[in-house]
Amino acid sequence: MGTRLAGRRILCGVTGSIAAYKVGDWVRDLRRDGAEVTVVMTGAATRFVAPLTFAALSGRRVYTGMFDPEDAEKIPHISLAREHDLILVAPATANTIARLANGLGDDLLATVILASRAKVLVCPAMNSQMFSHPATQANLARLREFGYQVLAPATGKLACGEEGPGRLPEWDAVREAVLAVFSPQDLAGQRLLVTAGPTREPLDPVRFLSNPSTGRMGYALARTARRRGAEVVLVSGPVDLAPPPGVELIRVNTAREMHEAVLAEYDQVSVVMKTAAVSDFRPRTAAVHKIKKTAADRSLTLVRNPDILQELGNRRQGATRPVLVGFAAESRNLQAEGRRKIRDKQLDLIVVNDITAPDAGFATETNRVLILDRAGGEEALPLLAKEEVSDRIWDRVVVLLGCNS
């Protein structure tokens, strides 16, 4: 599946920190996403990782110095500066940060950055005292003034044995920042609510009623919305997925907890995307102690849970905000069921998927959906990765936000 990185030219500037070895994996992942990656190393970086490692991982020659007798007619800092769409400085040491903040041109990487108009992303990695030092903080503030994006370092145990901020940011967060550079920022300024995953309705302390939702579609929607500049609140049932970087995560278990969390956010968001597979019923009572096996059969009395989306539709009463998007997992009559839910719940859009298809719906990486709108329009998307499906859904939401603003 293609990503927004296909054909993008990224220059990766590696500087002298022990974290340099981690960036080898990043280079490999960027290439896997379709980017062309050229590595420039400072002299100190070559003491930690051999240039050959990066040459093998990037599939290209690695640049380590200003003066290249092998390629004398080319001026490397100018050609490298012009040829790239993004410069990723990772790991960025305190020394490199100081050099960039002061506009020095005393090594190849600093000179390339001075000569380039590309977006610059800086991933600091250093001892926490060095990071918190006012000199480093002032230098980082300067870099932000230049328009460079500085990612927050991760906090935790450092190679020097200390604990605190200074660890190289996690790749998931860096990858998202890279993807954001190449994504339209058409959801910037919007606060959005996405719900995801199943709910669990307890029977006793060790048993519950639930469904096979894995949360993948909702998490992909939250991730891609953040990537397009939105502020995202993700209300999630219990799932086994890492929270998307930069997203505000509220964890819930039951439909009633989800109901409460969604209502608390309702007035502050411009879109509600209800991907969650909410249990329509719950056991009337949840036993305090574990239910014991007895000879007799047992029956279970179920009571209705609130229909959260229906309630939001009723509350909105003809207003255009928040935009309401529902999801429906159906096994037959996809169109008719989708149309009924748009009408009953007063939605703007509904995304319907056929749960009988093996490559769509629950627990798959891909989805094939039908998007129905209020005006009677219908769009059948081909089989796509869930992030690509998400982008197509956000494209529709962006139009609705624009029309009604």
Ligand code: CTP
């Ligand atoms: N939904 C909700 N609260 C519920 C049930 C569903 O907010 N108690 C939302 C889901 O998050 C989804 C949409 O409503 O966006 C449709 O869910 P679905 O289970 O397909 O619809 P139901 O209303 O439960 O309809 P039915 O049981 O008739 O299929």
